[in-house]
Amino acid sequence: MKKQVLEAAAAGWRIDRYLAEALKILTRSQLKQRVTKIILNGIPVKLSKKIKNGDWLEIYYNDPPELDVTPEDIPLHIIYEDANVCVIDKPQGMVVHPAGGNYAHTLVNALLYHYQELREQFPEQNFRPGIVHRLDKDTSGVIITAKNIPALEFLSAQFKERKAKKTYLALVNGRMNTDGGRIETYIFRDPGHRKRFLCSEEPPAGGIRARRALTLFKVLKAGKDSSLLVLKPYTGRTHQLRAQMKFLGAPIIGDELYGSRKARRTPYGLMLHAYKLRIRLPDGGGERQFKAPLPVRFKKMLGGTKRGLIG
Numbered sequence: 169m170k171k172q173v174l175e176a177a178a179a180g181w182r183i184d185r186y187l188a189e190a191l192k193i194l195t196r197s198q199l200k201q202r203v204t205k206i207i208l209n210g211i212p213v214k215l216s217k218k219i220k221n222g223d224w225l226e227i228y229y230n231d232p233p234e235l236d237v238t239p240e241d242i243p244l245h246i247i248y249e250d251a252n253v254c255v256i257d258k259p260q261g262m263v264v265h266p267a268g269g270n271y272a273h274t275l276v277n278a279l280l281y282h283y284q285e286l287r288e289q290f291p292e293q294n295f296r297p298g299i300v301h302r303l304d305k306d307t308s309g310v311i312i313t314a315k316n317i318p319a320l321e322f323l324s325a326q327f328k329e330r331k332a333k334k335t336y337l338a339l340v341n342g343r344m345n346t347d348g349g350r351i352e353t354y355i356f357r358d359p360g361h362r363k364r365f366l367c368s369e370e371p372p373a374g375g376i377r378a379r380r381a382l383t384l385f386k387v388l389k390a391g392k393d394s395s396l397l398v399l400k401p402y403t404g405r406t407h408q409l410r411a412q413m414k415f416l417g418a419p420i421i422g423d424e425l426y427g428s429r430k431a432r433r434t435p436y437g438l439m440l441h442a443y444k445l446r447i448r449l450p451d452g453g454g455e456r457q458f459k460a461p462l463p464v465r466f467k468k469m470l471g472g473t474k475r476g477l478i479g
Contacts, residue, residue: 169193173223180375183208184215187227189377194229196362202229237266237294239281240273247458252319252450253312254283254298257460260308260437265296275299279313289316301327301404306422309336309442309460322450327404333446336399336409337388337462339439339469340418341430344395348386351412354378355405364425365407367415381405383412389470394421396470398443409440421469436465 171191173179178190183206188196194203199215206213207226219225245257256275263270266277279298280286290297298313300323314320326332353367356378372378382402389396395418399409410426413419419427422434446457 170224170226173219173221173225176221177375178219179221180218182215183213183217183219183225186219186225193227199229202231204228204230237274237276237280238272239284240277241281242273242278244278244282245460247310247460248456250449250451252315253323254279254315255310255312255445255458258303258308258311258442260306260463260465263305264302264311265299267295270305275311275313283315286315290320300324301332303442304407304410304438304440306438307440307442308463310445310458311442312445312447312458319450323447326447330402330404331448333444334401334404334442335444336401337441337443337466338397338399338409338413339421339466340395340397340413341393341421341427342395342418343390343392344387344397344418345390346387348384351381351383351385351416353381353412353415355381355408355411365405365411367411379403379405381408381412383409394469434469436469439466439469441466 173186175190178186181190184196184199187193187199203215205228206215206217208217208219209224245259246254247257248255258264258275263274264276266272266274276295276297276299286297298315298320300312300314300320303309303311312323314323323332353369354371355365355367356372356376358364358366359376367381368378380403384400384402386398387395388398401408407426410420410423414423414426421427421439422432422437424432441463442460443462444457444459446455448455
């Protein structure tokens with residue numbers, strides 16, 4: 169592709185940031201894998217080269233690798249299913265769709281086995297057929313998938329328009345000295361750690377792209393060293409709940425990416441569970457609610473009496 173830089177706000181950006189955030193043709197990880205040559209004003213350069221307004225860019229990149237996702241006979245805990253949708257209680261440790269080295273044992277592999285017509289319904293979506301939204305690998309709970317393109321578009325619009333209502337349960341490190349509240353921050357990718365996000369009360373300096381993130385929370389029970397919270401995100405930013413709880417000084421227990429050393433100490437992994445989803449289905453009826461029961465790992469942690477766990 170050939171493109172002249174006409175976005176004044178992008179002046180001074182690295183080429184990889186411009187392609188990923190302004191043009192949105194590829195993610196940064198995809199750029200590293202698929203870009204073969206970059207020409208800036210007739211001179212070969214690297215992705216890290218900075219641009220200015222009026223520059224001409226030529227980007228040479230390969231098509232995405234073809235990947236035939238294999239159906240796998242993986243048991244699914246199906247909460248609800250009809251001709252258009254399938255609502256699942258995703259277990260902790262399951263990746264939603266193939267990506268980044270996880271090309272087997274994902275939810276998509278299981279769905280392709282469970283619903284054999286899925287590939288035919290989504291001929292252009294080899295990696296994410298029917299996937300409406302995501303849950304992190306180590307987050308368990310309710311996730312809704314589509315069985316056809318009209319259903320996918322109907323459900324996806326509700327997430328985009330913030331009409332889908334999500335409720336999470338989280339066990340966090342530290343005693344919360346409040347009954348609840350509102351967390352409203354800017355959230356942006358950590359410049360020093362590409363897999364992590366940071367939060368701030370004010371927009372970050374230096375031209376860093378940030379988005380508003382809003383979560384309501386309620387304290388269900390507070391123990392000596394940990395608290396059980398209900399979290400209701402009103403925006404759907406990547407890692408929103410995990411980053412915001414760290415920002416509050418109460419990281420989610422078992423969070424290897426955002427937790428302190430103390431918060432990471434648990435044999436049960438990340439203590440975050442998508443408990444409830446309210447959404448309209450394509451059948452023309454009213455809003456429906458789906459719940460995923462409290463996981464065993466939560467019951468074990470909540471039933472503990474040692475080391476300050478909630479009784």
